[in-house]
Amino acid sequence: MNKYLSGAVAATIAATFAGEALATEWNVSLWGKRRAFTEHVEKLAELVSEKTGGEFTLNISYGGLSKNRENLDGISIGAFEMAQFCAGYHRDKNPSITVLELPFLGVSSLEQEVKLSMAVYEHPATVADLARWNATLLMPSPLPQYNIVGMGAAPSTLADFDGLSVRATGGIGAAMETIGAVPTSMSASEVRQAMDSGVVKAVAFAPHAHMSFGTIENGTWWTANLNPGTVNCPVVVNTDALEGLSDAHREALLGSIEESLDHYIANYNGATMEAWGPALAERGIETVTFSDAEIDAFKEAAAAPAAAAWIEQNGAAGLPAQELYDMVTGMIAESM
Known part of the structure; x- marks a missing residue:
């Protein structure tokens, strides 16, 4: 009996350690x-846990990290x-993906943003x-086109x-400079305090x-x-x-990416955008719309010079910058 119990205990311990190893x-x-x-990260965590039985x-x-x-x-x-990080926070550390932050690329949807990003990432x-x-x-964390919330008198x-100080990173900051704005790069979590001060x-x-x-708590337009x-x-x-994962765990992770992105896009296009209009209306924020002629002039002043500068700088640093730029703009052109 003692031998049997000892064997059972040993088997239990062995099974426990095996489970922990997995x-x-x-x-x-x-x-x-x-x-x-x-x-998408929250969804990925959910799917990975489900597929591996919590392992x-x-x-x-x-x-916190x-x-x-x-x-x-x-x-x-x-x-x-x-x-998660944003390329514009440290362009020198990840120059290849900053091609996706060039101004006025003409991306029209989150779905297109995903395709372009994955092509560049690979x-x-x-x-x-x-x-x-x-x-x-x-x-990626696909995002729609940026727009500006500001304080004080609305631009006409x-x-x-x-002369307006604007929090704008990457290519957006470069574009804003062409119309005289003064771009400042800071992380999203620093923005509210910067507006308050x-x-x-x-x-x-x-x-x-x-x-x-919280920019809409300060903004007037x-x-x-x-x-x-x-x-x-x-x-x-x-x-x-990633390479240290078991085959099953790696498959659970990589095999959940598409569903996680689908969930992200559905949520952004749905609940997030449905909340945006009412959030502005509740706070009486004025909507500013510029003429087609002004937008075209802005694009002409910002897009080509920014692309040329990006290609020259990164090409000189050894990156196939022209190739990356042509790939991105070619994919966009094909989708039109």
Whole structure:
């Protein structure tokens, strides 16, 4: 009997340790709070847990693991296994994907943004670019065209942006400079304080961020059709951690990306955009619309020079910049 019990106990212990060996927990570094911008990561965590019977879990942290501008650095040293970041926060660290932040590319939908992003992410030059940080790009966080919420007197023409301090990163910031605005690059979580203190008078964001980070609490006007571009904010994983997964866990992760993005897009196009109009109306925020002629002039002044400068700078640094730019613009042209 004692031998039987000892054997049973030993079997139980062995099974327990085997179960523990199979369990995988990843830490995920995001920022702010749960919002439309993070719904694909939340969905991914849900799907991965379901598919693995709880053996593979993604522990999502909103700011508890790293500052958002340091997420790529954290990935590089294995401080956590997954993170989200925006290319414009550190263009020198991820120049390949900043092609997607050039102004006035003409992207018309979140679905198109996903296709363009994945094509760039899978390009050998981009893979090599991110490999410098021991990082593998997993999926984008597709965002619509940015527009501006501002304080004070509303601009009636683009000339009224002259001298206006605007939070605008990447290509959007470069575009705003062409109409005399003074762009300032800061992370989303810093924006409300910057508005409160008067450091910036206006902020370029996608709709969800204007609502999530409180710019509409300060704003008195917003631009309905400026549409200078958007930012690219990938979800990235530590390459060693990805390669260290079991085949089943890796398949659960990679096989859930498409469904996670579908969920994200449905939520953004649905609940988020349905809330945007009422949020503006409730606060009495004035809608500013510019003429087609002004928008065309803005595009002409900003788009080509920004693209040429991007190609020259990154080509000189060894990136196949012209090839990446031609790929992106060619895909957009084909979809028209």
